[in-house]
Amino acid sequence: MLSDDLGLDYKLRADYSVFDFSLTDHMSDLVGRLMISPRRTQSYVRLAENLDPEIVELSSISMFDPLPPAWREWCMTGPELRVISPNQEARLREWRGIYLIVDETDGARYVGSAYGAENLLSRWRSHVRRDHGVTVQLQQRNPANFRFSILERVSPDTPIEEITALEQTWMHRLHTKRFGLNT
Incomplete structure (x- = not known):
């Protein structure tokens, strides 16, 4: 098992790498704040290698932690x-x-x-x-x-x-x- 600069664990295989995407505290303040606009096509598949999305916004608050009501x-x-x-x-x-x-x-x-x-x-x-x-x-x-x-x-x-x-x-x-x- 190897680890990169971001703390992601991965295994090297002959033709691809396998990453362990367990949630960590690293950059946890960004969770729910990044909004992207992926280019969706009829054969759209959510693979990171195909995604290349446009970053629309980095919100100041997380969409998972909405502001309370008045x-x-x-x-x-x-x-x-x-x-x-x-x-x-x-x-x-x-x-x-x-x-x-x-x-x-x-x-x-x-x-x-x-x-x-x-x-x-x-x-x-x-x-x-x-x-x-x-x-x-x-x-x-x-x-x-x-x-x-x-x-x-x-x-x-x-x-x-x-x-x-x-x-x-x-x-x-x-x-x-x-x-x-x-x-």
């Missing part, structure tokens, strides 16, 4: 939260605010607030994992049926007392204490 449009399920992209993780880690969880089996609602080290990301993940600090009503439910959305974003320097006061106003407006999962 906070007002954010809506994701419990299973989706387990596999979110790094861009989405980073955004939820930045944002503080008031959020809504709806259990899609019966429409039961829960209003919560997120502040701290990882803000919405940490809080939502704790609901999906059923961590300590999650209400008894939520712990008794299947997080695979949860749908998360953001009701209101707040500034990173908003005092915790103000954030919890906002949380209470949302609980009142959405009646989540009397008809929902807040206690």
